[in-house]
Amino acid sequence: MSSIIEIKPEQSPAHVADVSTYLRPGSINLPALPPLSLYVHYPWCVRKCPYCDFNSHEASPQGAPEDDYLDALRADLEAALPLVWGRRIISVFIGGGTPSLMSARAVDRLLSDVRALLPLAVDCEVTLEANPGTFEAERFAAYRASGVNRLSIGIQSFDEQKLEALGRIHDRAQAFAAIDIAHRHFENFNLDLMYALPGQSLAELQDDINHALAAQPPHLSLYQLTLEPNTVFAKHPPALPDEDASAAMYDWLEVRTSDAGYRRYEVSAFSRPGRDCRHNLNYWTFGDYLGIGAGAHSKISFPHRVVRQVRFRQPASYLQRAAGGEFVAQSHEVSRDELPFEFMLNALRLTEGVASDSFYQRTGLSLSSIESKLNVAEQRGLLARDHRTFGPTPLGMRFLSDLQALFLATPAPKPGAC
Numbered sequence: 190m191s192s193i194i195e196i197k198p199e200q201s202p203a204h205v206a207d208v209s210t211y212l213r214p215g216s217i218n219l220p221a222l223p224p225l226s227l228y229v230h231y232p233w234c235v236r237k238c239p240y241c242d243f244n245s246h247e248a249s250p251q252g253a254p255e256d257d258y259l260d261a262l263r264a265d266l267e268a269a270l271p272l273v274w275g276r277r278i279i280s281v282f283i284g285g286g287t288p289s290l291m292s293a294r295a296v297d298r299l300l301s302d303v304r305a306l307l308p309l310a311v312d313c314e315v316t317l318e319a320n321p322g323t324f325e326a327e328r329f330a331a332y333r334a335s336g337v338n339r340l341s342i343g344i345q346s347f348d349e350q351k352l353e354a355l356g357r358i359h360d361r362a363q364a365f366a367a368i369d370i371a372h373r374h375f376e377n378f379n380l381d382l383m384y385a386l387p388g389q390s391l392a393e394l395q396d397d398i399n400h401a402l403a404a405q406p407p408h409l410s411l412y413q414l415t416l417e418p419n420t421v422f423a424k425h426p427p428a429l430p431d432e433d434a435s436a437a438m439y440d441w442l443e444v445r446t447s448d449a450g451y452r453r454y455e456v457s458a459f460s461r462p463g464r465d466c467r468h469n470l471n472y473w474t475f476g477d478y479l480g481i482g483a484g485a486h487s488k489i490s491f492p493h494r495v496v497r498q499v500r501f502r503q504p505a506s507y508l509q510r511a512a513g514g515e516f517v518a519q520s521h522e523v524s525r526d527e528l529p530f531e532f533m534l535n536a537l538r539l540t541e542g543v544a545s546d547s548f549y550q551r552t553g554l555s556l557s558s559i560e561s562k563l564n565v566a567e568q569r570g571l572l573a574r575d576h577r578t579f580g581p582t583p584l585g586m587r588f589l590s591d592l593q594a595l596f597l598a599t600p601a602p603k604p605g606a607c
Contacts (some may be wrong), residue, residue, distance in 0.1 A: 208271045215493030216525045219551030220411040222490050223476040225273060226468050227303065229262065230482030231288040232504045235322065238356040239421035244484035244502055245286045254508065255295050260484075261511035262265035263302045265481040265500070268516055270306060272489050273479055278307050279469035280314040283337075289319035293331030300336045316341055316379075322359035326374075333374045339466075340371050340378040341410070346386060347400045354387045354427065365522060368404045377464060379408040384442065384499040385435040386414055387427035394438050395445070395591050402449045407464035411442055414556040449546045454590060473535045474543060475551040481516075483507035495523040495531075495552075526598040528552040529559045537589065542573070542580015564597050571595075 208376060231250040257298040281303060282466060283296075291299075300315070316339040317332060317361055329340075344364050346352050359367070371378045380401050384394050401409060416422050426557065430438070443453065451459040455473060458466060471478065480487040484502040488495065501507040510516065532552050536543045548556050556563075566572035571585035571592040585592045 203463035211272070211491045211494060211496060215491070217493055217528070218552060219490055219492055220554045222276065222277045224333060224471050224552055225276045226471045226478040227278050227475065227593045228480040228485055229281065229283045229299065230480065230485040231283060231285040232483040233290060234285060234287040234320070235290070235358050236356065240355060240417070240573045241494050242420050243286070246504055248290070253290065255292065257508055258300055258504075259295060259302075261508055262481055264511055264514070265516045266302065266306050269479055269481065269513065278309045278313060281309070281316070282468045283317045285318055285472065287320045287323060288317050289323040293328045293335070296332050296337065297335040304336070312565065314339055316466070316468055318343065319367070320359060321363045322357070322365065324367040324370050324371050327419070330369050330374050334345060338375070338377060340375050341381060342367055342378060343373060343381045344401065345381060345383050347397050348393060349387065350596065351386045351393070355383070363460065368406070377407050379410055379466065380404065381410045381412070382558050383412050383414045383432045384438050387429060388432055391434065391437055395441065395490065396441065398445055403447070408466060409451060409459040410457055412458065413439070453540055456586065467598060473538050474547065475535050482516045495528065497521055525554070528554060529562075530593070530596045531597060534593050537585070537593055539580060540586060542578045544578055545576070554556065559596060566592055566595050
């Protein structure tokens with residue numbers, strides 16, 4: 190932490206002046222800075238899926254401007270260094286889009302740049318998101334040699350009709366081939382699947398999950414399909430299983446994964462022993478993350494404040510701005526009143542809860558500041574706590590949005606209101 194404070198703006202580029210602003214006295218006092226992760230966003234994909242609300246864009250027929258984007262990523266990281274100076278990176282996540290469209294040379298250069306500019310933990314987890322339609326054994330072996338030690342593979346389904354309905358570019362055979370390649374080159378990988386798909390029955394879900402479990406992945410992410418704003422599915426909604434059918438799928442998933450030896454440690458995450466995703470755990474425990482690349486988000490703590498940033502979203506705009514040394518489109522300080530909800534929005538996703546003192550460690554606020562809200566959550570059977578930990582009950586996990594909403598900042602009364 191002291192290395193951050195020792196930055197001298199007069200000896201650094203103009204943007205370092207922001208660091209002095211962030212280091213001024215504020216309304217909170219963090220006892221220590223939290224762990225720090227790095228997120229790298231690759232915004233291009235072969236085809237935009239109709240359910241996807243991520244910052245992803247179809248690449249042109251000529252392909253993505255790989256070298257220009259790598260130049261911009263390095264410049265983005267260099268510009269951000271004063272904000273995280275001296276802090277060690279515990280995990281790196283290359284997400285998208287479809288990062289597995291990147292050439293082996295590009296991934297090698299990217300990770301070389303990261304290692305040259307940031308201190309990585311010895312056991313740093315380095316994840317790359319991959320689409321089964323992009324798997325080539327030789328290229329993925331090269332990814333592993335370059336330092337990628339974990340894959341997150343977007344299977345979504347093994348059913349041909351469901352894959353077509355979801356707009357995926359891969360088929361069932363490619364899904365199995367991708368898993369085979371992952372087993373050959375990676376000890377650690379995740380399979381992403383979705384449930385409550387258009388027209389999906391419980392039996393069809395069971396078939397999907399049984400195929401996934403038979404592949405013996407170290408980690409599973411199982412998400413319910415939701416219709417997100419500004420997507421094709423939101424504009425033209427498909428027929429999805431009703432609430433009762435979706436709940437039956439959810440209940441079956443819990444039992445089946447547990448019987449297969451997977452521990453559900455987060456709303457949508459299931460792992461073998463020792464294979465929890467460190468990068469996502471850092472998000473859920475309100476750790477820090479520096480995000481670089483088009484549309485990437487950052488959350489960075491300083492001794493007296495927590496700051497959020499968003500990079501320019503459109504790839505063309507990001508590249509254009511990067512040429513002039515501009516990367517951050519929005520930056521704001523999380524207010525003292527907002528911190529409890531921000532913390533709980535993440536921490537309450539963890540099935541086993543969090544240590545009670547982590548609230549103070551991450552927000553600088555006393556747990557007593559939310560005592561009344563904790564009491565309400567406990568009285569409603571949504572939250573359980575003792576002197577060491579607190580977390581959602583099974584009921585609270587099922588009605589997670591309701592539980593999280595209890596910790597929203599209460600608006601101050603308007604003048605004259607009673």
